[in-house]
Amino acid sequence: MVAMAEFAPDVPVYIQLAGILRDQMASGQIQPRQPLPSIAHLSQTYGVADQTVKKAIRILRDEGLVHTWPGKGTFVSEQSG
Amino acid sequence: MVAMAEFAPDVPVYIQLAGILRDQMASGQIQPRQPLPSIAHLSQTYGVADQTVKKAIRILRDEGLVHTWPGKGTFVSEQSG
């Protein structure tokens, strides 16, 4: 049973995806200091383009919920749970 | 005389590059069990990014024409000539 998301119409996918990830961090499904799935992985999981995932992650980064290190990955901030 | 490729428009470079390498294997310019030029070398030769070369090689690998050993290189399969 894969969590294949159904995206609601009239709301941009990248905003919905940011919401999904935000919820997973808030609920502790993704813990502080732990890495998010890679862009490529999220792209495949949700069936969206890399660029769309990058846009979603950028939102979370702007909110300070995650920190990104190029070449390593994106990690959940400590102030996110 | 370097084979500086002119890439046609409207066809992705990585697909054209895969075609070039495929032709070289089919014609015997690159023999079975022999290594392809390294990614860095192909990148310089054809004036494209590493990622583009990797995408081209991935196509050939998916087709079974080459096999890759990380740290060693990519080698032409026996069923490719």
Next chain:
DNA sequence: CACAATTTGTTCGTATGTATT
């Protein structure tokens, strides 16, 4: 054993072009 060079793989960032709405 340690170290560096080479090689592939993986990661994220950015920019551009195209199509759709």
Next chain:
DNA sequence: TAATACATACGAACAAATTGT
């Protein structure tokens, strides 16, 4: 026109395997 979404392409950093010194 603008925003969204996808595909392509380049740039850069990090990791791991291999090889040679």
